[in-house]
Amino acid sequence: MNNTEGTVFNIQRYSIDDGPGIRTTVFLKGCPLRCPWCSNPESQNPHPELSYRYTSCKKCGACVNVCPNGAPTRTEDGIEIDRARCVVCGACVKVCPAEALKISGESMTTDKVFKLIRKDAVYYETSGGGVTCSGGEILSQPDFVASVFSRCKEEGIHTCADTSGFGSPEALDKVLAHTDLVYFDLKLTDAQRHAELIGVPPDIILQNLRTIAARGIPTVIRVPLVPGLNDSDENLHAIATIAAEIVPDATVHILPYHKYGANKYAAVGMRYTLDDLAENTPENLARAETVFTGRGIRCEVSK
Numbered sequence: 001m002n003n004t005e006g007t008v009f010n011i012q013r014y015s016i017d018d019g020p021g022i023r024t025t026v027f028l029k030g031c032p033l034r035c036p037w038c039s040n041p042e043s044q045n046p047h048p049e050l051s052y053r054y055t056s057c058k059k060c061g062a063c064v065n066v067c068p069n070g071a072p073t074r075t076e077d078g079i080e081i082d083r084a085r086c087v088v089c090g091a092c093v094k095v096c097p098a099e100a101l102k103i104s105g106e107s108m109t110t111d112k113v114f115k116l117i118r119k120d121a122v123y124y125e126t127s128g129g130g131v132t133c134s135g136g137e138i139l140s141q142p143d144f145v146a147s148v149f150s151r152c153k154e155e156g157i158h159t160c161a162d163t164s165g166f167g168s169p170e171a172l173d174k175v176l177a178h179t180d181l182v183y184f185d186l187k188l189t190d191a192q193r194h195a196e197l198i199g200v201p202p203d204i205i206l207q208n209l210r211t212i213a214a215r216g217i218p219t220v221i222r223v224p225l226v227p228g229l230n231d232s233d234e235n236l237h238a239i240a241t242i243a244a245e246i247v248p249d250a251t252v253h254i255l256p257y258h259k260y261g262a263n264k265y266a267a268v269g270m271r272y273t274l275d276d277l278a279e280n281t282p283e284n285l286a287r288a289e290t291v292f293t294g295r296g297i298r299c300e301v302s303k
Ligand code: SF4
Pocket: 050, 066, 067, 068, 069, 070, 071, 072, 081, 085, 086, 087, 088, 089, 090, 091, 092, 093
């Protein structure tokens, strides 16, 4: 039986937002995109990393004393971490009395992940749920996702691949071989703007969407709606055109922009750049929904 290793940053049980029914969502670490609204910044780095929540820090200095590499130093507010020195050994996590430090990301085998998945088999059966792999970007760890999904299929568990669509055709092929449903993000259609804002060009993404459609795998197109960045009528109509042309029977889910992940940026040494951005108004969400429904496309606004 295929047992592969992957890097996971969270496994969420009883999830109801990542596909039909009650699901277990396996969040993978590592993403080649840099969406500034990302609500899981700890998912971007492909490797395990030290996360520090300054709001919990008791300023005791235990981490400073135990670190073999001098990575944390004391400051007025707690500690500062020199991430170039940190080798993610975890010694500081063990001595922190406030749980302000943790290692985000863990190498896990398919066997280990599947042991957890199997615990909730009864919920999948009764709710029409299953397992979702999300990220991070799942196409960055295709062998691991394929291994988890193939194990699910052997036991009749529904699988959902939640992807930005950015990955090689070979990676996509491996994942799709065991996928029942795809959640596929479409954010922007203008190639230059896509590259500027997200850090990669959109052509690979669109080509992968075509591949998924050609396989006939049910697909939900997910559109994060970020005021001022991708919510223009022009962009939404262009996404609607792509949806209608490539996956005519797709449902569109609009994902309202929120700031839930903003505090997590500092924890992994990153800077959140959208502090001043307002969240969507109900009118803005309704306008976006109408763009799709007005063109005969099923559309839901997520919470
Ligand atoms: S994880 Fe290890 S190297 Fe990194 S700061 Fe903590 S003790 Fe130092």
